Amino acid sequence: MAKTYSFEALGLLHCDMDESFVNILNLASCALDAPLAHIAVLEKQAGLQFISASIGSLFAPNERCEIAIEDTICQYVQETCDTVVIPDLLADPRTRDSELIQQNGLRSYIGSPIHTMTGKVIGSLCCMAKTPRDWSDKDIQMLESLSKCVDDIVIARTLALEDQAARKQLKDIAAARGAYIAHVGHEIRTPLTGILGSIGILKGVPLDEKPARLVKILDKSAHKLLEFVNDVLDLARLDAGPSDVAEEVARIGDFMKDQLKEFSIQAGEKGLTLRLEDRLQNACYRFDATALARIVQNIVSNAVKFTNVGSIDVTLDQDSYGQVVIDVSDTGIGIAPEYHSKIFEEFEQADEAAARRYGGTGLGMAIVKRTVDRLNGTITIDSARGVGTKISVSLPLSTAGADCDAA
Secondary structure (H helix, E strand, O other): OOOOOOOOOOOOOOOOOOOHHHHHHHHHHHHHOEEEEEEEEEOOOOEEEOOOOOOOOOOOOOOEEEHHHHHHHHHHHHHHOEEEEEEOOOOOOOOOOHHHHHHHOOOOEEEEEOOOOOOOOEEEEEEOOOOOOOOOHHHHHHHHHHHHHHHHHHHHHHHHHHHHHHHHHHHHHHHHHHHHHHHHHHHHHHHHHHHHHHHHHHOOOOOHHHHHHHHHHHHHHHHHHHHHHHHHHHHHHHHHHOOOOOOEEHHHHHHHHHHHHHHHHHHHHHHHHEEEEEEOOOOOOEOOOOHHHHHHHHHHHHHHHHHHOOEEEEEEEEEOOOOEEEEEEEEEOOOOOOHHHHHHHHOOOOOOHHHHOOOOOOOOOHHHHHHHHHHHOOOEEEEEEEEEEEEEEEEOOEEOHHHHHHH
16 A cells, blocks of 8 residues: 655645646646636645645745635535536535635636545645636536646655655665674674684694695685675675765776786686786776775686686776776686676576586675676676676776876
8 A cells, every 4th residue: 555645745735836736727727717726735634725836816826825624615626526616606605605715806616636646635726717607518627637637746756755765765674784794794704714814824734634635625615605705795785885985096007907916826827818908008097996896806706717728808998988998808618698697696607517616606796796886887798608708897987187196
């Protein structure tokens, strides 16, 4: 069931000359040849009618206008939930004694109900004239059509409020989830760090073949668990929403060289060549170094992991929109087209056989995708099984000019 929002939240309590409402009133006034028109809502609990918008001289714009319900004509629209037509207000027993009508010289009235998203009548769109008037069927049809336009505005505002509330709820849930995961991750990582320290000590002690093999297995398992905890914590931070970012000013070519140092060693151990081509000529940019490092490290790490023969080429370039483009191409095992979108999902890898052989948490590319999205960038993949993979990341980074020399 849709939530009920207050007239205040829906912007219906003030005669604020809302453009959408005024356009409808002007159309109603012209179509029905009526000099006075307004949109009113009735708050039964308060016993008051509020004017949401008005044209003519009856109500002043940009003021909160309240009238006791028993003094209004619109009360009859809400009571009947239907269009009310009164050709002569001074002849109708419901309205002939009204001081409001007499003081303002009103003589004829037509009003059609306006509704909430649930169909509840909350007020009316009405037109009035200062002479008696036999409102035609065409007048009634036109006003009822225009009242539906008011309904649409009320519904649109309700949906906007629901969307806003849902976004806030999701944000709160994500923040709570992130805080919980961060707490659990800390509780796991603290003893794990101690375990890795102890393993490091054992690795420096002469051991027989079997204990040495067990220490090696333990070391590998502990590092795998630490990698998983770190990936989960990264994902939790991204889920928690935007955080204050301390942007750095740096030459992007130098930054990339620093990021690739560790992977050059790993690639060399596998007999691979890792190359960087900087077509930006070490240009100076302003960027979130932590986020960019997270993107580069995850992509290049995968390239080294899944490439057994050949090379990994990292290229820095600029597209026609002035965005920085980072391409990482490898000659690895490749990814079948049906898995291209899946690798950006949590705990997904190209296929089970590759996951068993090469390991990994299945979170790296999900982290990359969310980080790229957070930076308002795009990421694409071009790959086929057995022919390698090319990952392209485009980011709208700001150039920093000569600021690098001052940094």
